[in-house]
Amino acid sequence: MNLSQIELLRVLQENDFNLSRAAEKMHIVQSAVSRQLQLFEEELGSPLYERQGKKLIGLTSLGRRIMEEVATINMAKKNIQTIAADYIDSSQGVLHIATTHTQAKYFLPKPILRFREKYPGVRIYMVEASPEQLINKLHTHKADIAVCTEKVGEDNDLVVKPCYEWHHAAVAPKNHPLSEGEISLERLASFPILTYSFGFTGRSNIETAFKNTDMALDIILAAADTDVIKTYVRLGMGVGIIAGMAYDPAMDQDLVARDLSHLIPSSRTKIAYLKNNYLPLYTQHFIEELLVAAKELNLQ
Amino acid sequence: MNLSQIELLRVLQENDFNLSRAAEKMHIVQSAVSRQLQLFEEELGSPLYERQGKKLIGLTSLGRRIMEEVATINMAKKNIQTIAADYIDSSQGVLHIATTHTQAKYFLPKPILRFREKYPGVRIYMVEASPEQLINKLHTHKADIAVCTEKVGEDNDLVVKPCYEWHHAAVAPKNHPLSEGEISLERLASFPILTYSFGFTGRSNIETAFKNTDMALDIILAAADTDVIKTYVRLGMGVGIIAGMAYDPAMDQDLVARDLSHLIPSSRTKIAYLKNNYLPLYTQHFIEELLVAAKELNLQ
DNA sequence: TAAGGTTACGGCGATCGTAACGATC
DNA sequence: GATCGTTACGATCGCCGTAACCTTA
Numbered sequence: 001m002n003l004s005q006i007e008l009l010r011v012l013q014e015n016d017f018n019l020s021r022a023a024e025k026m027h028i029v030q031s032a033v034s035r036q037l038q039l040f041e042e043e044l045g046s047p048l049y050e051r052q053g054k055k056l057i058g059l060t061s062l063g064r065r066i067m068e069e070v071a072t073i074n075m076a077k078k079n080i081q082t083i084a085a086d087y088i089d090s091s092q093g094v095l096h097i098a099t100t101h102t103q104a105k106y107f108l109p110k111p112i113l114r115f116r117e118k119y120p121g122v123r124i125y126m127v128e129a130s131p132e133q134l135i136n137k138l139h140t141h142k143a144d145i146a147v148c149t150e151k152v153g154e155d156n157d158l159v160v161k162p163c164y165e166w167h168h169a170a171v172a173p174k175n176h177p178l179s180e181g182e183i184s185l186e187r188l189a190s191f192p193i194l195t196y197s198f199g200f201t202g203r204s205n206i207e208t209a210f211k212n213t214d215m216a217l218d219i220i221l222a223a224a225d226t227d228v229i230k231t232y233v234r235l236g237m238g239v240g241i242i243a244g245m246a247y248d249p250a251m252d253q254d255l256v257a258r259d260l261s262h263l264i265p266s267s268r269t270k271i272a273y274l275k276n277n278y279l280p281l282y283t284q285h286f287i288e289e290l291l292v293a294a295k296e297l298n299l300q
Numbered sequence: 301m302n303l304s305q306i307e308l309l310r311v312l313q314e315n316d317f318n319l320s321r322a323a324e325k326m327h328i329v330q331s332a333v334s335r336q337l338q339l340f341e342e343e344l345g346s347p348l349y350e351r352q353g354k355k356l357i358g359l360t361s362l363g364r365r366i367m368e369e370v371a372t373i374n375m376a377k378k379n380i381q382t383i384a385a386d387y388i389d390s391s392q393g394v395l396h397i398a399t400t401h402t403q404a405k406y407f408l409p410k411p412i413l414r415f416r417e418k419y420p421g422v423r424i425y426m427v428e429a430s431p432e433q434l435i436n437k438l439h440t441h442k443a444d445i446a447v448c449t450e451k452v453g454e455d456n457d458l459v460v461k462p463c464y465e466w467h468h469a470a471v472a473p474k475n476h477p478l479s480e481g482e483i484s485l486e487r488l489a490s491f492p493i494l495t496y497s498f499g500f501t502g503r504s505n506i507e508t509a510f511k512n513t514d515m516a517l518d519i520i521l522a523a524a525d526t527d528v529i530k531t532y533v534r535l536g537m538g539v540g541i542i543a544g545m546a547y548d549p550a551m552d553q554d555l556v557a558r559d560l561s562h563l564i565p566s567s568r569t570k571i572a573y574l575k576n577n578y579l580p581l582y583t584q585h586f587i588e589e590l591l592v593a594a595k596e597l598n599l600q
Numbered sequence: 601t602a603a604g605g606t607t608a609c610g611g612c613g614a615t616c617g618t619a620a621c622g623a624t625c
Numbered sequence: 626g627a628t629c630g631t632t633a634c635g636a637t638c639g640c641c642g643t644a645a646c647c648t649t650a
Contacts (some may be wrong), residue, residue: 001377002303004640020604032641034605044384053648054605062387069376069383069578076369076376077301083369084344087362278369304615320629332616334630353623354630606647614639622631 003077005040008033009048009070014140017049017056072276078141079278090281092121098134098143099126101225102201103269106246107164108147111286111293119282130224131199138274144283145273147290149202152272161271161287164294167261168202169247171233171240178239179256185215185263192238194221194229201226201243202267209264217241230255243267245297269294303377305340308333309348309370314440317349317356372576378441379578390581392421398434398443399426401525402501403569406546407464408447411586411593419582430524431499438574444583445573447590449502452572461571461587464594467561468502469547471533471540478539479556485515485563492538494521494529501526501543502567509564517541530555543567545597569594 008022015021019037023030041047048063049056059067085093099108104126112124127143131151137143138158146152152160170188172178178191189210195217196203201224210216220238223229226246233240233255241264247257271290273279279287308322315321319337323330341347348363349356359367385393399408404426412424427443431451437443438458446452452460470488472478478491489510495517496503501524510516520538523529526546533540533555541564547557571590573579579587 001380003301018604028640029642030605031607031643035607035640038606044380045388046384051605055603055649056605062384065383065387066380069379072376072576073373076372079369080301080344080366083365084346084362087365088345276372318629328615329617330629331618331631335615335632338631351630355624355628356630601650603650604648606645608643608645610641610643612639612641614637616635616637618633618635620631620633623629625626625628 001040001043003073005036006070006073006077008036008040009067010074012037012049012056013067017058019056075274075276079276082278082280086278086280091119093280093282094123094125095145095283095286096125096127096137096143097145097147098129098137099147100131100134100149100201101128101227102196102243102246103147103149104128105226106243106248107269107293107297108290111289114293115282115286115289118285122282130197135272138272144277144279145271145287147269147271149267149269150199150204152270155272157275158272159275161291163269163271163290164297165266165268166202166297167244167259167266168206168241168264169244169257170260171230171242171247171252171255171257173234173236174254174256176239176256178258183258183260183263185209185213188239188241188260188263189215189217191218192220193217193241194223194232194238195219195241196226196229197222197224200224202264205265205267206241301340301343303373305336306370306373306377308336308340309367310374312337312349312356313367317358319356375574375576379576382578382580386578386580391419393580393582394423394425395445395583395586396425396427396437396443397445397447398429398437399447400431400434400449400501401428401527402496402543402546403447403449404428405526406543406548407569407593407597408590411589414593415582415586415589418585422582430497435572438572444577444579445571445587447569447571449567449569450499450504452570455572457575458572459575461591463569463571463590464597465566465568466502466597467544467559467566468506468541468564469544469557470560471530471542471547471552471555471557473534473536474554474556476539476556478558483558483560483563485509485513488539488541488560488563489515489517491518492520493517493541494523494532494538495519495541496526496529497522497524500524502564505565505567506541 008026011022011025015025019033020030023033026033046062047060048066050058050060127137129137131148134143134146134148135151135155135158138146147163152158170178170183195206206217221229221232226242229240229242230252241260244259271287308326311322311325315325319333320330323333326333346362347360348366350358350360427437429437431448434443434446434448435451435455438446447463452458470478470483495506506517521529521532526542529540529542530552541560544559571587
């Protein structure tokens with residue numbers, strides 16, 4: 001048994017058990033991969049993969065159980081490298097942030113700027129995706145930390161830190177009827193609505209708000225992206241329901257925002273990263289920066 | 301980085317950082333070990349060991365942190381092998397039990413006999429030692445499970461299953477004054493006492509019983525081993541305080557046993573094994589056998 | 601016949617063993 | 626001088642790459 005065989009199992013996992021693709025990813029020829037897998041299965045004395053003819057089509061039950069240990073080993077191996085690099089120079093490195101559009105645009109700018117001042121040597125990669133994809137990116141080590149509101153609470157392999165709390169707001173063009181008067185669920189339901197896609201940015205709480213009523217929102221457009229929603233609100237398509245902090249008084253002067261905290265339960269944005277994953281010092285500081293920014297938001 | 305380098309760090313740990321001894325243990329020459337260590341430290345970019353001249357004298361702070369990950373990897377590697385072997389044939393294998401003399405002689409015989417009937421192909425090794433040493437044997441993989449009363453509750457890396465509860469008993473030769481009349485702490489303290497060594501078989505609870513009194517036992521002999529205690533009790537040296545289940549009505553007809561449950565808090569014997577350590581099916585069944593025997597004991 | 605996998609074989613490099621040397625008690 | 630570790634060098638064995646072959650959609 002050796003580490004490249006362990007690595008191979010991981011790469012196979014991420015490439016649909018396709019030996020040829022795995023070989024490419026590992027920068028060796030396919031025959032080498034084939035042999036290493038044979039050797040490993042031979043050493044263990046039992047096949048790890050189900051085969052259809054020669055083709056690998058999935059894991060055996062033994063293989064599935066062993067993949068848990070493989071994941072542990074790969075994580076620890078990565079940790080060793082990270083810890084050593086961090087020990088030598090904790091001012092340099094790479095930080096992969098996975099987040100949703102709304103967080104990237106309306107929450108992260110301030111903490112990221114502050115972080116950059118302290119750590120000019122850290123290269124920041126930000127990737128936007130759906131909460132489900134974010135979690136997947138954590139698991140496949142394509143992201144170090146995730147910032148989002150939905151889903152992350154449900155994953156047992158993640159450390160989840162509560163970040164800040166926010167409310168939804170309704171946005172509409174100036175002079176829209178909704179810019180005046182009290183807002184109720186009924187009234188809200190009387191307009192065509194533009195809001196987030198399922199599984200994004202507190203959308204679940206919008207559902208919750210209407211759950212025990214016989215009303216339903218007439219959602220004519222759902223987007224992952226606050227700016228898309230605003231764009232179509234500006235075109236007069238209807239009322240947008242967005243995250244409160246995504247209304248920018250300066251940039252959105254042509255829109256009015258109405259607080260919906262009395263109608264829709266508050267949402268909590270969270271920071272998540274893999275359990276057992278060593279985070280370099282600068283990443284730990286970045287998280288602190290996020291929490292500071294969160295506190296500032298919630299004090300306002 | 302490769303697995304034999306990781307293995308090397310473990311072996312060094314267990315051999316006082318002595319390269320020559322580590323080389324022996326790994327069945328390669330010392331120069332090879334020296335070079336592998338150099339290569340690994342070079343790859344990480346920072347030394348893992350403190351050196352006095354050329355001699356290794358301990359871990360650096362980086363080294364200490366990395367040893368945690370090394371332990372994880374070694375555990376997972378061992379798990380992979382165990383899981384595979386277990387999957388192929390769960391009726392064969394080796395079971396290392398670490399326990400104290402008292403458990404080995406007075407508790408384990410019945411469950412071990414039953415286990416052997418079901419698993420004649422499993423080779424059983426039993427090693428007797430002090431609770432502290434037992435825990436060490438778990439950590440160094442020299443034992444799979446430990447059965448004892450003291451200490452194991454305090455170690456966070458162990459899974460601890462409560463097994464059975466028992467009380468101390470006083471034993472004395474027939475016709476000894478203690479064979480009649482009520483027993484109090486005062487009366488007990490008036491005899492010379494023979495009991496377990498510190499850190500063995502419920503000794504801590506004997507201490508507890510006298511803690512808030514101004515009395516003290518006159519312990520004239522402390523042994524790890526119940527049979528040693530009995531032997532000297534038979535010679536008339538004094539009163540033995542032993543574990544209740546260590547009094548054998550058939551074998552110990554020349555002694556009287558008096559229950560001390562009203563004087564000394566009850567003790568609980570536990571089963572312990574390493575967290576994250578995969579136990580083969582037969583070991584899991586052995587534990588069940590222990591719990592069955594424990595239940596039988598506590599029902600009597 | 602294209603895509604995926606296996607088998608055979610030759611070459612290269614990583615790692616080991618031998619051996620001589622250096623340091624420390 | 627005994628113990629412990631390093632360095633140099635030759636030898637070996639493991640692993641890769643090339644290439645031909647097998648199998649199935």
